[in-house]
Amino acid sequence: xxxxxxxxxxxxxxxxxxxxxxxxxxxxxxxxxxxxxxxxxxxxxxxxxxxxxxxxxxxxxxxxxxxxxxxxxxxxxxxxxxxxxxxxxxxxxxxxxxxxxxxxxxxxxxxxxxxxxxxxxxxxxxxxxxxxxxxxxxxxxxxxxxxxxxxxxxxxxxxxxxxxxxxxxxxxxxxxxxxxxxxxxxxxxxxxxxxxxxx
Amino acid sequence: xxxxxxxxxxxxxxxxxxxxxxxxxxxxxxxxxxxxxxxxxxxxxxxxxxxxxxxxxxxxxxxxxxxxxxxxxxxxxxxxxxxxxxxxxxxxxxxxxxxxxxxxxxxxxxxxxxxxxxxxxxxxxxxxxxxxxxxxxxxxxxxxxxxxxxxxxxxxxxxxxxxxxxxxxxxxxxxxxxxxxxxxxxxxxxxxxxxxxxxxxxxxxxxxxxxxxxxxxxxxxxxxxxxxxxxxxxxxxxxxxxxxxxxxxxxxxxxxxxxxx
Numbered sequence: 311x312x313x314x315x316x317x318x319x320x321x322x323x324x325x326x327x328x329x330x331x332x333x334x335x336x337x338x339x340x341x342x343x344x345x346x347x348x349x350x351x352x353x354x355x356x357x358x359x360x361x362x363x364x365x366x367x368x369x370x371x372x373x374x375x376x377x378x379x380x381x382x383x384x385x386x387x388x389x390x391x392x393x394x395x396x397x398x399x400x401x402x403x404x405x406x407x408x409x410x411x412x413x414x415x416x417x418x419x420x421x422x423x424x425x426x427x428x429x430x431x432x433x434x435x436x437x438x439x440x441x442x443x444x445x446x447x448x449x450x451x452x453x454x455x456x457x458x459x460x461x462x463x464x465x466x467x468x469x470x471x472x473x474x475x476x477x478x479x480x481x482x483x484x485x486x487x488x489x490x491x492x493x494x495x496x497x498x499x500x501x502x503x504x505x506x507x508x509x
Numbered sequence: 510x511x512x513x514x515x516x517x518x519x520x521x522x523x524x525x526x527x528x529x530x531x532x533x534x535x536x537x538x539x540x541x542x543x544x545x546x547x548x549x550x551x552x553x554x555x556x557x558x559x560x561x562x563x564x565x566x567x568x569x570x571x572x573x574x575x576x577x578x579x580x581x582x583x584x585x586x587x588x589x590x591x592x593x594x595x596x597x598x599x600x601x602x603x604x605x606x607x608x609x610x611x612x613x614x615x616x617x618x619x620x621x622x623x624x625x626x627x628x629x630x631x632x633x634x635x636x637x638x639x640x641x642x643x644x645x646x647x648x649x650x651x652x653x654x655x656x657x658x659x660x661x662x663x664x665x666x667x668x669x670x671x672x673x674x675x676x677x678x679x680x681x682x683x684x685x686x687x688x689x690x691x692x693x694x695x696x697x698x699x700x701x702x703x704x705x706x707x708x709x710x711x712x713x714x715x716x717x718x719x720x721x722x723x724x725x726x727x728x729x730x731x732x733x734x735x736x737x738x739x740x741x742x743x744x745x746x747x748x749x750x751x752x753x754x755x756x757x758x759x760x761x762x763x764x765x766x767x768x769x770x
Contacts, residue, residue, distance in 0.1 A: 314747045314750050314751065314754075316661060316670060316742075316743050316746050316747070317661050317666070317667040317668070317669065317670050318667065318668065318669035318670045318704075318705070318706040319743075320706075330666065332668060334668070334706075334707075339668070339669075339706065341626060341666035341667055341668060342661075342664055342666050342667075343661055343662065343664065343746060345750075355664060356664075356750060357552070357661070357662055357663065357664030358664040359570070359664050359665065387569070387570035387571055387572070387630050387633045389572070416631075417581075417632060418572070418630075418631065418632045418633060437664075439664060490753060491753050491757065493750055493753070493754065494753055494754055494756075494757040495757070496757055500757075
């Protein structure tokens, strides 16, 4: 049974270690807007920010070119950093880039590796908290989206999605739908019927 | 412009046990809250509290600028409370921050420094904007109430959802939620912000005189009024989600719907 919780709402009467929750005075409280599953003891944030983890794919824009490093704007509290020696390509400020987070340092910086320049296409901004839903279990949702619309989709965990070719309008519409209805069940089916209607 | 009468010619604020707008001593004005009203903000809220109309917006966390304001251990909060030039009968909101706006910005900032989990975002800043469009007394309390909802919609983790309310003293009666006229002519005006879960007072200012017993009664009244306000905040936050959930209620999926996180 899932319920919507707000910051400061009591989740459990006993102290439990739950992501996005705090323990105070022997009880567990939520710190975010979320959907709490009482049986699985899992709190899924409905609104949230992206905390970079090594291995995350991100999409960003080159903000500065400093000869040995590129600084990447990830539209997050973290900056991205690409060392020129890690890159086969040369970038200029304003280029779109896809990369993977290699490591984090203490100064709000994510060091990125495996950069790839993205040319053309379109960007869609979504809430970072909805990314797991957009990917779906085992990337099921995004695979279906790509297959049915023949669009190149690169999902950045930081909430930026890059699209190219195929049915841009249809994919954008589907992404919007996923974002708005992320906390409901039966979503995959509805997205599939949207794609079939549009195709 | 209406000139304010001197405090000698005090209007009668309580007639036959009812206040000027027909409320009892413990009644709040009607409150409605809406979320996500500013598209560019990370989180935002709009509150109508009696005749008060206030927009609150939250931006960030982002890189703290200028650099010297950054704290390498925690995020810093920057708050701007402002009244629009057209918001009130007096000349509030002339260009630039004034003494009053600076003070309210400071106390609002300190409220949120106590509930936002700043240690999660070292070196960054979180901006809170509270913009008063129409003022009728108690704007700092209403502003904090709205900003708390805005902060919750932004997804920035908070340990609690604070609310604000002002308590006043008219003659010997302690009353809840003063409006503009009552604020001007009351014997005391005590705006309060309370963190209901932790049962802590995060803001308490006093204009006028109250006895120790008065203050105790005021705090009790504020907590009681807070139950209503907290309920409204929570309803406003849940409403958009429950609406969508209601629409697709009972629909089951052939896929396992668990999120892959």
